[in-house]
Amino acid sequence: MSIEDKIILKIRDLSVSTDGNQILNGLNLTVKKGETHAIMGPNGSGKSTLAKTVAGHPDYLITSGKIKFLNKDLSSMSVNERSNLGLFLGFQYPIEIPGLSNTAFLKAAINAQRKFYDLEDISAHDFLLQLKSTADQLGLDQSFLSRGVNEGFSGGEKKRNEIMQMLMLNPKLSILDETDSGLDIDSMKVVARGVNSSRSEDSSTIIITHYERLLNYLVPDYVHVFFDGKIIKTGNLELANELEKKGYEWLIQKK
Amino acid sequence: MVNSKKIKSLFDNSKLDLNLSLSSEYPVWFQDFKQKSLDRFKEHNIPSVTDNEWKYTKIDSLLELLFNREVLNRIDPKELPDKNIVSDKDAICIHFHNGQYFASSDLPNHIKIFSKTHDKDIFKNLFKSDINPQRSFLSDMNSIIFSDTLLIKTLQNQKVDTEIHIINHSHYDSIIAPRVHIHVAENSSLKIFEHVKSSTQSVISHLMTIFCEADSNLEFYKLIEQQKDTHFLSTQTAQMAENSKVNCFSWDFGAKTSTTNTLAELDGKKSEFHYSALFTPSHDHHSGNQLRVEHNANKTKSRIKIRGVLNDQSKGVFFGKIKVNEDVLGTSAFMENKNLLISDDATISTQPILEIYNDDTECSHSATSGSIDEEKLFYIQSRGIPEIAAKQYLIGSFIKELINEITSIKIKTLLQNNFQYIDNQS
Numbered sequence: 303m304s305i306e307d308k309i310i311l312k313i314r315d316l317s318v319s320t321d322g323n324q325i326l327n328g329l330n331l332t333v334k335k336g337e338t339h340a341i342m343g344p345n346g347s348g349k350s351t352l353a354k355t356v357a358g359h360p361d362y363l364i365t366s367g368k369i370k371f372l373n374k375d376l377s378s379m380s381v382n383e384r385s386n387l388g389l390f391l392g393f394q395y396p397i398e399i400p401g402l403s404n405t406a407f408l409k410a411a412i413n414a415q416r417k418f419y420d421l422e423d424i425s426a427h428d429f430l431l432q433l434k435s436t437a438d439q440l441g442l443d444q445s446f447l448s449r450g451v452n453e454g455f456s457g458g459e460k461k462r463n464e465i466m467q468m469l470m471l472n473p474k475l476s477i478l479d480e481t482d483s484g485l486d487i488d489s490m491k492v493v494a495r496g497v498n499s500s501r502s503e504d505s506s507t508i509i510i511t512h513y514e515r516l517l518n519y520l521v522p523d524y525v526h527v528f529f530d531g532k533i534i535k536t537g538n539l540e541l542a543n544e545l546e547k548k549g550y551e552w553l554i555q556k557k
Numbered sequence: 558m559v560n561s562k563k564i565k566s567l568f569d570n571s572k573l574d575l576n577l578s579l580s581s582e583y584p585v586w587f588q589d590f591k592q593k594s595l596d597r598f599k600e601h602n603i604p605s606v607t608d609n610e611w612k613y614t615k616i617d618s619l620l621e622l623l624f625n626r627e628v629l630n631r632i633d634p635k636e637l638p639d640k641n642i643v644s645d646k647d648a649i650c651i652h653f654h655n656g657q658y659f660a661s662s663d664l665p666n667h668i669k670i671f672s673k674t675h676d677k678d679i680f681k682n683l684f685k686s687d688i689n690p691q692r693s694f695l696s697d698m699n700s701i702i703f704s705d706t707l708l709i710k711t712l713q714n715q716k717v718d719t720e721i722h723i724i725n726h727s728h729y730d731s732i733i734a735p736r737v738h739i740h741v742a743e744n745s746s747l748k749i750f751e752h753v754k755s756s757t758q759s760v761i762s763h764l765m766t767i768f769c770e771a772d773s774n775l776e777f778y779k780l781i782e783q784q785k786d787t788h789f790l791s792t793q794t795a796q797m798a799e800n801s802k803v804n805c806f807s808w809d810f811g812a813k814t815s816t817t818n819t820l821a822e823l824d825g826k827k828s829e830f831h832y833s834a835l836f837t838p839s840h841d842h843h844s845g846n847q848l849r850v851e852h853n854a855n856k857t858k859s860r861i862k863i864r865g866v867l868n869d870q871s872k873g874v875f876f877g878k879i880k881v882n883e884d885v886l887g888t889s890a891f892m893e894n895k896n897l898l899i900s901d902d903a904t905i906s907t908q909p910i911l912e913i914y915n916d917d918t919e920c921s922h923s924a925t926s927g928s929i930d931e932e933k934l935f936y937i938q939s940r941g942i943p944e945i946a947a948k949q950y951l952i953g954s955f956i957k958e959l960i961n962e963i964t965s966i967k968i969k970t971l972l973q974n975n976f977q978y979i980d981n982q983s
Contacts, residue, residue: 357935357939358938358939359935360931360935361931380938380943380944381935381938381939381944382938382939382940382941382942382943382944382947384939385938385939385940385941386941391939393936393939396936397932397933397936399933399936399937399950399951399954400954400957401953401954401955401956401957401958402950402951402953402954402957407937407940407950410940410942410946410950411940411941411942414940414941414942414943414946415941418941450954467940471940471941
């Protein structure tokens, strides 16, 4: 396997603006298969912008640079094609869609992915089995499945629901945008177990977070610190621990 | 300047030939009824832009068009729809083609048809008494044009479980006038589904009257599916006695002009009127809903929910007025109009009005208009679902609340077949 084949995500010199404001300024990041990367950094440093840009949010405009996912240029790909290829974004604020049940939504998502790979629709039996075991794994009550997508869910339930979608879609790269925010300790353990269970030699994860706590459960291979739209320092879990104690000031001043 | 031109001014120079329906095949009392309707029709003013209800509907040019068409209340055997749809084991089906009755299942006693081939005299009293409380130009227009009539009248204490399906089909470049009278007697109940379909450039003047006696219950569903160059003018009235309840749902797909004018009079105490309507026009279609609810007795209740989904260059109009009269206590009224514009060129005019003359009233109204929520769209797409399907899901989610209230499984299935992304699992 060549080095290129091992790379899942390759971002080169990426600059992104939204609403006329430049947010990312020449960002470089490479994620290989099986790796877990954590992205930390102060508010407004561009963490969520990176997540949304990679997922293809129409409000984020790439002004220069390239994003390659599985060696394919993402810029010309629609949001759904990126997902079908194996990209998953866990939303910081999951969206409520009343009137569309979780079950119907997940089934449509799985079948869209299967169609992309020229496979037949999943059988009702297989789908329900998979759905039930995933919901059990995350401690989500069966009643959640028939409710509208995230409709009236608590903050913690919404985040668990994101992880459920991730596990059902079995992505090659998951970007989890502050999945730990608003979670109590028990929920965080459940979410961490869910993420850990999805890790494999072939799939990778990017975790955007403000706190080391989730990272202690997930143990990332790399911890990157964002500031002013680019990475100013890369380290390992120790860096996250240091940031927890000292904050970001010392790094920014050093820069 | 206020336009107070009378319909007469349009009528006298028109090509409209009413001889057909005034022919000697019909009894004298019927011809009298027609003549009186005609005289009254001519005296109505043509609604103008100063008339709130008609402000956004070009009714004058439509009337001109109407008077230059041929009245053609007849069946052409070549154009008859498939007879297979007549046989439905679970329902009584009655078919009208170009305004004329042509087929039905075996009819029970509570369903009567006025036509050339049926007994006319049972209708004598119906046409003698004033069955058009609204007496608008729309109801008078139907009265001068129609030929056949359907009367559904229950006996006291008669609970009819079998649904009645009325199919009104038109297939000509002509004017037709379907007419339905529903009379739900004391402590009886009915379930009716009406399907109005057109295949060519018809002008359809549709009339329906509902009369609910004390403790009666009516469930009514209406599907209006027109060709793009059809003009559809509908008027419906409901008069409700003590403790009666009407549940109505209608879905209008739009037409060149499609407008439904509804008047509900809650005359008996504790009567309830529930009205949900969905309009989904596309192309350059016009779809309008004008609605008036009058609370005339104590402890009456009305619930109005109107949803519009507008595509392309279509135009939607909602005018709704709830009136609570003086001396009327304990009214509960709610009126809501929500609109989803799925194209930049679609427009909506919405005007909910409350007119309340008594303080002992619980009443609210709301109106919203917006386009597809981009964040919701992004969320659905981010799970691999293509944009077109994602939009359909959001439209389905927007109308779901109305669909959920439908108790007839048959109607629900029909709607779900039309909107494949309505999710029936939540």
